[in-house]
Amino acid sequence: MKNLHVVSIFKLFLLLLSLLTASCKEDAFFDPVGGSIGGVVLYRDYLTNELDTASNAVIKITSEHGPKTQTYELEANNGRFEANFLIKGIEYIIDISYSSNLYEYSKNTTFKVENSNPELYILEVNTESELxxxxxxxxxxxxxxxxxxxxxxxxxxxxxxxxxxxxxxxxxxxxxxxxxxxxxxxxxxxxxxxxxxxxxxxxxxxxxxxxxxxxxxxxxxxxxxxxLDIPSIFNPMAIIKVKNSDEIRFPNAEVFLYGSATSLKSDSLRIASVANGTSNERGIVLFGNLDPATYYIHGRVITGEDTVTFKEIGEISWGENENLAEYTFELNQIEEK
Missing domain, CATH: 2.60.40.10 (Immunoglobulins)
Incomplete structure (x- = not known):
């Protein structure tokens, strides 16, 4: 009976040994040598899109294998790190985070310890950050x-x-x-x-x-x-304003530009002028597509059926590197004809 008891214990021992051996072959959970992982941590600068060293990145390595959660935390030294005493063949989760003055970067991935070759980890900006x-x-x-x-x-x-x-x-x-x-x-x-x-x-x-x-x-x-700044105009332009000393604007005023001085004050004004226009409701006339030069200005305002008010000849000019010129008719300088 005693011998039978010894044989039973021996068989149980062999069974446990075979199960243990099978488990070790499957995932090397009890590998007595263990493994390690190392790597270099860089981050992609969000503003410049260039890679740089994540000097003091924080690395957290977690395993859910088995009844107990295994967690390792370490800090990269000049962007390099190494974690030892890991178990070969099982899956780990690695979380890497790095904070600069303005940004937060992170990376989350999984790995298995198969060899000791270092890995390259590139962190991207964390869009969930308060930043x-x-x-x-x-x-x-x-x-x-x-x-x-x-x-x-x-x-x-x-x-x-x-x-x-x-x-x-x-x-x-x-x-x-x-x-x-x-x-x-x-x-x-x-x-x-x-x-x-x-x-x-x-x-x-x-x-x-x-x-x-x-x-x-x-x-x-x-x-x-x-x-916004004063406009950037890509072709020369002249702005003519017609108003009085009280800042009252005159619409429908006729304004003429000449390439040479003239004192014409008749209907031939329009024919002899280089350009002509009528002021809008704010008393403003725009002349465009003009070469930078000196122009002579003549204007008239019809104030009644028989009354035409003329402005004596004025001058407006701008150089090659300029694109905007302004001139203002003041009605107190206008004489009736």
Missing amino acids: FRARLSGRLIYTDITMDQDRVASGAMVELTAGSKIYTATADSNGEFVFENLLHGTYDLEATLRQNINGLFPIWYKKTWTNSEITANQLNSNDGKLS
């Missing part, structure tokens, strides 16, 4: 030179730049624009508005704000009024 909750908005206005008054820059194209990252938006009917989900930091902002004029080339209003003026962060969204 992506910055917002920048504003309201664009411009001084319409065709009406000589401020207006909202409806339809203006807005471009926000930081390094190689470019964001675009279009101002709405109120001249307002908004950029969401920005990184905290400073940006270059450029706004451009095209104004189409009948019979003339378009006028472009444009302005650029440098990164010292535009900041996106959680506390300051930079809401406010942003004024």
Whole structure:
């Protein structure tokens, strides 16, 4: 009976040994040598799109294998790390995170310890980070030179730049624009508005704000009024205004431009002139497609059926590197004929 008991114990031992051996062959969970993993951690700069070393990246290695969760935490030294005493053949989860002054980067992946060759890990910016909750908005206005008054820059194209990252938006009917989900930091902002004029080339209003003026962060969204610069006009243009000393504008005034001085004051004005036009409701006449030069101006305002008010000859000029010239008729200098 005693011998039978010994035989039973011996058989049980052989069974356990065979199960243990099979388990070891399957996933090497009890590999006495163990394994290690090492690598180099880089991050892709969100603004420049260039790779750089994630000097003090934090690495967290986790395994759910078996009854107990195994967790290792370590810090990269100049972007390099090595984790030892891992078990070969089982799957690990690796979380790597890195924070710079403005951004947070991360990477999550799985691996098995098969050999000791180092791996390359490239971190991408973490879009779930608080840093992506910055917002920048504003309201664009411009001084319409065709009406000589401020207006909202409806339809203006807005471009926000930081390094190689470019964001675009279009101002709405109120001249307002908004950029969401920005990184905290400073940006270059450029706004451009095209104004189409009948019979003339378009006028472009444009302005650029440098990164010292535009900041996106959680506390300051930079809401406010942003004024576009005096227009950038790609062909020479003359602006003639007709008004009196009280700033009252005169519509339907006739204005003539000549290439040489003249004192013509008759219907032949229109025939002899280089260009002519009639002022709009704001008393403004635009002349385009002109070469930079000196022009002589003559104008008249019909104030009644028989009364025609003339302006004596004036002068307007601009050079080759200029594209805009202005002249104002003051009615107190006008004599009746």
